[in-house]
Amino acid sequence: MGDRYANFANSGMGRGVVKRLGLPDPPRLRRYQPGDPLTNGPVLLGAADGGRLAGPVGKLLEAAGVAVTETAGEGDKYAALVFDATGITDSTGLRALYDFFHPVARSGKTSGRVVVLGTPPESAASPREATAQRALEGLTRSIGKEFGRGITSQLVYVETGGETAVESTLRFLLSGRSAYVSGQVIRVGGGSAPAPADWDQPLAGKTALVTGAARGIGAAIARVLARDGAEVIALDVPGAGDALAAVANDVRGRALQLDLTAPDAPARLADRLTGLDIIVHNAGITRDKTIARMDESRWDSVLDVNLSSQERINDLLLERGLINAGGRIVGVASIAGIAGNRGQTNYATSKAGVIGLVESMAPVLAKRGITINAVAPGFIETAMTAKMPLFLREAGRRMNSLSQGGLPVDVAETISWFASPASATISGNVVRVCGQSLLGA
Amino acid sequence: MGDRYANFANSGMGRGVVKRLGLPDPPRLRRYQPGDPLTNGPVLLGAADGGRLAGPVGKLLEAAGVAVTETAGEGDKYAALVFDATGITDSTGLRALYDFFHPVARSGKTSGRVVVLGTPPESAASPREATAQRALEGLTRSIGKEFGRGITSQLVYVETGGETAVESTLRFLLSGRSAYVSGQVIRVGGGSAPAPADWDQPLAGKTALVTGAARGIGAAIARVLARDGAEVIALDVPGAGDALAAVANDVRGRALQLDLTAPDAPARLADRLTGLDIIVHNAGITRDKTIARMDESRWDSVLDVNLSSQERINDLLLERGLINAGGRIVGVASIAGIAGNRGQTNYATSKAGVIGLVESMAPVLAKRGITINAVAPGFIETAMTAKMPLFLREAGRRMNSLSQGGLPVDVAETISWFASPASATISGNVVRVCGQSLLGA
Numbered sequence: 001m002g003d004r005y006a007n008f009a010n011s012g013m014g015r016g017v018v019k020r021l022g023l024p025d026p027p028r029l030r031r032y033q034p035g036d037p038l039t040n041g042p043v044l045l046g047a048a049d050g051g052r053l054a055g056p057v058g059k060l061l062e063a064a065g066v067a068v069t070e071t072a073g074e075g076d077k078y079a080a081l082v083f084d085a086t087g088i089t090d091s092t093g094l095r096a097l098y099d100f101f102h103p104v105a106r107s108g109k110t111s112g113r114v115v116v117l118g119t120p121p122e123s124a125a126s127p128r129e130a131t132a133q134r135a136l137e138g139l140t141r142s143i144g145k146e147f148g149r150g151i152t153s154q155l156v157y158v159e160t161g162g163e164t165a166v167e168s169t170l171r172f173l174l175s176g177r178s179a180y181v182s183g184q185v186i187r188v189g190g191g192s193a194p195a196p197a198d199w200d201q202p203l204a205g206k207t208a209l210v211t212g213a214a215r216g217i218g219a220a221i222a223r224v225l226a227r228d229g230a231e232v233i234a235l236d237v238p239g240a241g242d243a244l245a246a247v248a249n250d251v252r253g254r255a256l257q258l259d260l261t262a263p264d265a266p267a268r269l270a271d272r273l274t275g276l277d278i279i280v281h282n283a284g285i286t287r288d289k290t291i292a293r294m295d296e297s298r299w300d301s302v303l304d305v306n307l308s309s310q311e312r313i314n315d316l317l318l319e320r321g322l323i324n325a326g327g328r329i330v331g332v333a334s335i336a337g338i339a340g341n342r343g344q345t346n347y348a349t350s351k352a353g354v355i356g357l358v359e360s361m362a363p364v365l366a367k368r369g370i371t372i373n374a375v376a377p378g379f380i381e382t383a384m385t386a387k388m389p390l391f392l393r394e395a396g397r398r399m400n401s402l403s404q405g406g407l408p409v410d411v412a413e414t415i416s417w418f419a420s421p422a423s424a425t426i427s428g429n430v431v432r433v434c435g436q437s438l439l440g441a
Numbered sequence: 442m443g444d445r446y447a448n449f450a451n452s453g454m455g456r457g458v459v460k461r462l463g464l465p466d467p468p469r470l471r472r473y474q475p476g477d478p479l480t481n482g483p484v485l486l487g488a489a490d491g492g493r494l495a496g497p498v499g500k501l502l503e504a505a506g507v508a509v510t511e512t513a514g515e516g517d518k519y520a521a522l523v524f525d526a527t528g529i530t531d532s533t534g535l536r537a538l539y540d541f542f543h544p545v546a547r548s549g550k551t552s553g554r555v556v557v558l559g560t561p562p563e564s565a566a567s568p569r570e571a572t573a574q575r576a577l578e579g580l581t582r583s584i585g586k587e588f589g590r591g592i593t594s595q596l597v598y599v600e601t602g603g604e605t606a607v608e609s610t611l612r613f614l615l616s617g618r619s620a621y622v623s624g625q626v627i628r629v630g631g632g633s634a635p636a637p638a639d640w641d642q643p644l645a646g647k648t649a650l651v652t653g654a655a656r657g658i659g660a661a662i663a664r665v666l667a668r669d670g671a672e673v674i675a676l677d678v679p680g681a682g683d684a685l686a687a688v689a690n691d692v693r694g695r696a697l698q699l700d701l702t703a704p705d706a707p708a709r710l711a712d713r714l715t716g717l718d719i720i721v722h723n724a725g726i727t728r729d730k731t732i733a734r735m736d737e738s739r740w741d742s743v744l745d746v747n748l749s750s751q752e753r754i755n756d757l758l759l760e761r762g763l764i765n766a767g768g769r770i771v772g773v774a775s776i777a778g779i780a781g782n783r784g785q786t787n788y789a790t791s792k793a794g795v796i797g798l799v800e801s802m803a804p805v806l807a808k809r810g811i812t813i814n815a816v817a818p819g820f821i822e823t824a825m826t827a828k829m830p831l832f833l834r835e836a837g838r839r840m841n842s843l844s845q846g847g848l849p850v851d852v853a854e855t856i857s858w859f860a861s862p863a864s865a866t867i868s869g870n871v872v873r874v875c876g877q878s879l880l881g882a
Contacts, residue, residue, distance in 0.1 A: 090749075091744060091748045091749045091752060091791075091794055092744075092745075092749050094744055094790060094794070095737075095740065095741065095744070097790070098732070098735070098737060098740040098786075098787075101732050101786075102732055102733070102735060102737075102740075105731070105732045105733035106733050121797055121800065121801060124801070127798070127801035127802050127805055128752060130797055130800070130801035131748070131752065131794050131797035131798045131801050131802075132794065132797070133797065134793060134794060134796060134797025134798075134800065134801070135748070135790045135791065135793045135794030135797055136790070136793070137781075137793045138777070138778050138781060138786070138788075138789030138790035138791070138792055138793030138794070139781075139786055139789065139790045139793075140781070141780060141781025141789060141793075141882060142732075142777075142781035142782055142783065142784075142785055142786040142789040142790070143732065143781075143786060144781060145781055145782060145783040146731050146732065146783045146784065146786065183781065183882065290546070290587050291539070291542050291543055291546045291583075291584065291587065292543065292546035292547050294539070294543060296536075296539060296543075299536065299539040299543075300536065303532060303533075303535055303536070304533075307532045307572070307576070308531075308532045308533050311532060311569060311572065336579070336583075337579050338881075339582060339879075339881055340578075340579060340580075340581070340582025340583035340584075340585060340586055340624065341583055341586060342583065342586040342587045343583075343587065344583055345538075345539075345542075345579070345580055345583040345584060345587065346539075347579075348579030348580065348582065348583040349535060349538070349576045349577070349579035349580045349583070350532075350576065350579070351579055352575060352576045352577070352578045352579030352580075352582075353532055353535070353572050353573065353575060353576030353579070355575060356562055356571055356572035356573070356574065356575025356576055357568070357572045357575075359562065359571070359575065360562060360565070360568035360571035360572055360575070361568050364568055438780075438879065438880055439879055439880070439881065440779075440780055440880065440881025440882040441582060441624065441881040441882070
């Protein structure tokens with residue numbers, strides 16, 4: 001299930017062949033290892049006049065051990081280009097983006113980062129400011145498609161008051177944890193968020209439930225949450241017994257066998273829990289057919305596993321007070337839930353529903369100090385995608401700004417960022433883990 | 442600048458070749474001609490239990506001369522499948538979608554229509570209802586990719602109270618006017634909207650200003666608005682003289698030569714107007730380069746023409762009371778403004794800004810009885826796209842659910858729908874005219 005082409009393209013001989021034939025050139029992405037420095041080089045930090053974020057952001061990056069510079073040096077290379085655009089209050093002020101990015105557009109290191117910080121348009125003081133802030137998205141998405149070499153590009157909207165709460169998001173985006181996240185728009189709310197005692201163990205002392213944890217993406221989620229300090233309860237269907245036990249062993253956690261679609265599943269689950277800090281609804285199935293050829297069991301099972309059972313479980317755990325204050329609920333949506341997909345009316349409906357669940361529950365849960373967010377994976381290298389026909393698989397792998405598929409760990413890292421206590425003001429977000437796939441809506 | 446492949450694929454010999462080789466099979470789309478019946482056949486109308494729209498929608502379609510049936514007949518073919526999903530208040534209720542669409546998934550005529558009607562998730566009575574309503578989008582987008590043969594698929598969210606105001610939208614979506622619009626989500630507000638005396642002349646008595654009207658999409662907009670009854674003022678730069686005069690003549694309208702980026706342009710324009718009902722900001726330019734190679738004039742000119750000048754003009758016309766009550770402002774965004782594009786940081790930023798303008802001005806203008814919306818064209822057959830390199834052009838044409846490029850008239854028809862007095866409760870929408878392009882965000 002490896003990407004043999006990417007291995008070839010990064011080999012001594014392959015590099016020359018790829019270059020001469022003009023073939024896709026997937027870079028080797030920098031991925032996080034515990035103990036890594038936050039960035040692999042200095043960060044260039046710029047700001048439009050009057051920006052409110054460059055000051056606090058410069059300070060928090062320096063406190064995190066990052067070398068921050070405000071003036072680009074001739075020939076210098078940067079691990080990240082960070083621009084505070086909150087000072088832009090009118091479309092004519094967008095020129096500040098050009099002034100910052102044009103001279104340094106070739107100064108990003110491989111697997112470098114572009115982060116533009118803005119004010120949420122809906123919170124802007126005037127339509128002119130809202131328009132200019134909304135325009136930032138056109139820039140960051142274009143840069144993601146333009147810079148190449150594994151450089152990712154994101155827009156982070158930060159509410160007034162969220163000047164320090166943005167730290168968990170910047171640490172995620174600047175590090176190798178976000179290797180396969182690009183072209184995204186992230187919203188950080190106002191208010192403060194507790195900094196963990198140790199940023200390499202942000203989930204220390206937290207209990208996390210991961211559904212569908214026996215294999216693939218679910219197993220990677222269990223491993224990453226455990227690596228980041230959480231005590232993990234790995235849940236899967238009874239049939240997954242051995243694989244589930246192996247994962248639970250591996251993360252020194254607990255295995256829980258349960259069919260989540262059984263009518264009594266929420267109650268049985270609740271009975272076995274004493275209180276959760278993190279719940280990751282990863283369990284999901286596909287039963288692909290065009291709707292003309294789909295039997296009703298394919299519709300019902302996909303909707304029930306991927307959506308309805310999650311609603312039942314959330315509701316009962318909340319009712320019984322089993323999701324602690326400061327709790328984190330994370331769903332797994334899909335690009336298919338955003339763009340739709342041929343042969344997946346059932347799956348796309350369920351995954352669009354997961355997005356609806358996040359959007360509708362976020363304000364309700366805010367009152368209890370609980371956040372809810374979702375990831376939306378694109379093409380991820382798993383046993384499932386390894387079975388796809390060659391042409392579809394290659395198209396899926398290459399049709400994104402990073403010219404390669406993501407790894408299960410990339411989805412897991414994104415979930416761990418949502419799960420962090422330091423992400424207390426992040427709720428209602430759906431973030432794609434897709435290397436900025438061309439596909440969308 | 443025609444699509445020679447599509448002509449071939451629809452020829453007697455071509456049809457066989459295309460089928461045998463498994464090549465893309467772009468259907469000939471049904472496009473609107475004055476006097477056409479609303480649909481080219483009967484409409485099958487279904488509803489989930491408790492839906493509030495099927496009743497009023499059935500009545501208004503019948504009053505419009507459409508044959509409406511509620512029970513599918515064996516082997517019958519339908520011009521449209523319309524489903525009222527407002528009765529779905531929980532994800533388990535989504536099964537009603539399967540029950541309606543599964544048996545009739547092959548019963549749509551070529552260039553047929555699928556329309557699902559829902560309640561805006563943000564207006565739902567509970568998170569469960571909001572989740573289920575949000576899930577509808579996964580279904581309609583998947584159907585758009587699945588049904589083929591020129592069948593389009595949309596989701597229309599109708600606020601409570603908008604049960605009759607939805608008429609202009611249904612007429613647009615069911616007719617040949619929306620031939621190249623698919624996979625869209627449209628929001629219709631509550632409240633009533635005046636029905637025009639003649640639905641074939643909905644803009645009778647209205648004055649419309651169209652910028653960039655000398656050529657391409659702008660000329661098509663001028664023609665369609667005039668065809669639909671409006672008195673058109675066709676505006677373009679002084680250099681476009683003859684072409685502009687030809688369009689103005691053609692639509693029996695007025696030509697106005699003005700460089701919209703000149704500092705005194707808003708005032709000079711205002712001085713020549715007595716009051717507008719419709720203003721279409723179509724003027725736009727591209728100056729493509731990667732941001733590394735872009736000179737500052739390319740950035741400035743694109744931002745100014747495509748975004749800032751529109752803000753200045755809107756603001757001065759509003760200040761002077763030159764946009765009448767019941768006024769309609771329509772912008773032209775782009776898929777590049779949604780997804781970003783390599784070599785178009787300037788253009789994508791400006792077009793994302795147009796989306797921001799629509800979103801931020803809609804609530805402000807609502808107080809004055811004025812709506813603002815935008816179209817976002819995908820691949821449209823124009824003199825500009827005819828000059829694209831063959832491979833890029835063919836990829837652009839085929840990478841959508843209709844396997845072909847759109848025509849300038851398709852963009853114009855969408856604008857005329859927004860411009861209609863009957864669309865009084867439609868504001869803040871950005872609708873893509875892209876044949877459900879695969880590209881997105």
